[in-house]
Amino acid sequence: MYQGACTDVSNTKLLKKQTYFITSDGYFSTMNILVIDDSKLMRKMVSAIIADGGHTPFTASGAERGLQILEKAAIDLIFMDVEMPKMNGFELTRLIRKQKQSWIPIIFLTASTEDAHLTRGIESGGDDYIMKPINSVVLDAKIKAMARIVNMKKELDAANRSLLQLSNIDALTGIMNRRGFNESLKRDWKNHTREKKEISIVFLDIDNFKAFNDNYGHQRGDECLKQFSTVINSQLKRPLDTLARYGGEEFVILLPNTALDGAALIGLKIIDALANAKIPHQFSPVAPYLTASMGITSSRFSAKNETVLVQQADQAVYKAKKQGRNRYSVYEPKLQEEGIGRLMNQSPS
Ligand code: GH3
Ligand code: MG
Ligand code: MG
Ligand code: MG
Secondary structure (H helix, E strand, O other): OOOOOOOOOOOHHHOOEEEEOEEEOOEOOOOOOEEOOHHHHHHHHHHHHHHHHHOOEEEEEOOHHHHHHHHHHHOOOOEEEEOOOOOOOOHHHHHHHHHHHOOOEEEEEEOOOOHHHHHHHHOOOOOOOEEEOOOOHHHHHHHHHHHHHHHHHHHHHHHHHHHHHHHHHOOOOOEOOHHHHHHHHHHHHHHHHOOOOOEEEEEEEEHHHHHHHHHHHHHHHHHHHHHHHHHHHHHOOOOOEEEEEEEOOOOEEOOOOHHHHHHHHHHHHHHHHHHOOOOOOOOOOOOOOOOOOOEEHHHHOHHHHHOHHHHHHHHHHHHHHOOOOEEEEEEOOOOOOOHHHHHHHHOOO
16 A cells, blocks of 8 residues: 555645544544654655555654654654664754644654663653564554544644634734723723723734735744734733734724823834834835834724724724824814814804
């Protein structure tokens, strides 16, 4: 079955496809299994057993290629040779654990049976061992055991993702999401009407973020959103001030008990903080670093409810964009909204 079954990493379409197969223990998704070994014979042998088990083997002769594959492919399990010339399996395991956020099981392939050797492997971040020469029955059994764990982990990850969706936290940045913001705003708006204290909001929209994504890639875009939220958050000093991700590259700051001039001060501080952070954005016509346009409003403009307050801030962002970006703009009420138009049009009694 194995002849030529080893997958080429450039074939990315295949990598995204997840298939399932049934064993006596239930349903399992097929795994992408990476074999890192400097011996060609060993790579061939282990790959053949992997393919026979219905999984997809990937092979690398050393650390460099192994890391490249891990970068491109969704690998579920790694078989790692210990004795390799440039970087040994323990060192490479340590590096992978440092670089990769999510856990991938790593099983060492080793000729050494010494206790100290086994201990070192586990300490460097490995999960299990298989002794060389490889026994195909043992290897196959370990793959089955790992498939069970990988499957459970996938289910757990999916459950965690849906829990996050139900919660008020944005999964990417870890700050409050739009649902959380709406809830907080509702609560703070009630306080404002009861206590007659001014409430302000700052709406932020990153400038030219599409160009960032298009040129640097979506992954760097995601990193950038995280960095952005850290920079903005560092400008908020009061415990009640809250930054939320409104959606995509749009954020909003809720400032209860804060007057309009206080919100404008935060707007200025954010412009400075972004200029200091200098998150590179070569493709922005505004500046060589990441900037944002902001719209500021407060309850002093007599919004009739909290939804109108957000609309006002959104309008002000639009104005800041039109005026050239990398700035804040304060909401300007139209005359009739403020009742001034009505006053001006009143006829003499
Ligand atoms: P403007 O200065 O007028 O605001 O232009 P813009 O490019 O920032 O705005 P536009 O609405 O055209 O594009 C927003 C882009 O934000 C589109 C999308 O690629 C990107 N984006 C939205 N959400 C995410 C995300 O979660 N991750 C990444 N990486 N990009 C995102
Ligand atoms: Mg070797
Ligand atoms: Mg936008
Ligand atoms: Mg934008």
